[in-house]
Amino acid sequence: xxxxxxxxxxxxxxxxxxxxxxxxxxxxxxxxxxxxxxxxxxxxxxxxxxxxxxxxxxxxxxxxxxxxxxxxxxxxxxxxxxxxxxxxxxxxxxxxxxxxxxxxxxxxxxxxxxxxxxxxxxxxxxxxxxxxxxxxxxxxxxxxxxxxxxxxxxxxxxxxxxx
Ligand code: RP5
Numbered sequence: 001x002x003x004x005x006x007x008x009x010x011x012x013x014x015x016x017x018x019x020x021x022x023x024x025x026x027x028x029x030x031x032x033x034x035x036x037x038x039x040x041x042x043x044x045x046x047x048x049x050x051x052x053x054x055x056x057x058x059x060x061x062x063x064x065x066x067x068x069x070x071x072x073x074x075x076x077x078x079x080x081x082x083x084x085x086x087x088x089x090x091x092x093x094x095x096x097x098x099x100x101x102x103x104x105x106x107x108x109x110x111x112x113x114x115x116x117x118x119x120x121x122x123x124x125x126x127x128x129x130x131x132x133x134x135x136x137x138x139x140x141x142x143x144x145x146x147x148x149x150x151x152x153x154x155x156x157x158x159x160x161x162x163x
Contacts, residue, residue, distance in 0.1 A: 001053045002029040003044070003070060005060035009083055012116050013059045016081070019120035023137055025127060027057075034065040041066070045073045055079065055123040058106075059116060062086040064093035067106040077126055080106040081115040 002020075004013045013029065020027050028048075032041040045056070056074065058067035059081035067080030080097035084090035090111035098108035107122065109115035121138070128135040 001044075001048045001055075002027055002057045002059070003041070003066060004029070004031055004058070005033045005035075005064065005066045007031050008085075009059050009061065012083055012113055013057075013081070015113050015116035016057050016059070016120040016123075019117050020124065023120070023124045023134065023141065025120070025124050025134065027123075032066075034060070034069040035063070038069070041069060042073050045070050049074055049076065055126050057081065057119040057123055059083050059119075060097070061090065061093045062096075064096040067097050067108070068100055068104065071100065071104050071106050077123075078106050079119045079122055080108040081119050082108065082111045084112050 002013055002016050004010060010029075010031075017027065017029055030044055032044050034041055048056070054076060056067075056070050056076060056078045058070050058078060060066040061083035062085065064080070064082055067078055071078040082090050082093035082097045084093070086092040094108070094111050097106055100106050109118045109122070121141075124134060124138055128138055
């Protein structure tokens with residue numbers, strides 16, 4: 001399940017959804033704030049657990065407490081995506097998300113778009129521990145990435161003089 005602190009976060013969190021779609025992983029996305037709608041956030045997490053959600057991806061900016069609050073309510077893995085827009089290009093959200101006190105972890109990824117995409121890949125890798133077909137799709141995606149790098153290299157060599 002993808003959770004985000006504000007509708008304004010969807011612009012970046014859609015990267016998580018797009019990557020999960022590419023990998024064939026079904027997921028719901030919801031807006032729920034740790035600050036502005038705490039009770040609803042906790043209810044959503046409880047309902048998601050009851051319905052079998054295995055991993056939570058939480059994206060938020062500024063004083064980004066959403067991932068930590070979700071992690072406080074569940075023992076399912078929580079992946080945090082700090083979002084830019086606050087101080088220092090998102091350093092505020094990065095520290096708010098990553099600096100969880102011992103005992104309640106949030107697996108915190110890069111700030112912004114790369115973090116949103118990697119959150120989906122990491123969630124899929126967790127789910128693939130019990131899903132061989134998904135593991136095969138992840139291997140395929142890695143091979144496709146390596147081929148894209150090789151293709152970029154071939155195209156660069158084609159343009160240059162070989163020096
Ligand atoms: C956070 O505050 C949200 O995750 C968002 O990134 C940031 C700003 O929210 P809005 O003022 O755009 O709703 O809670």
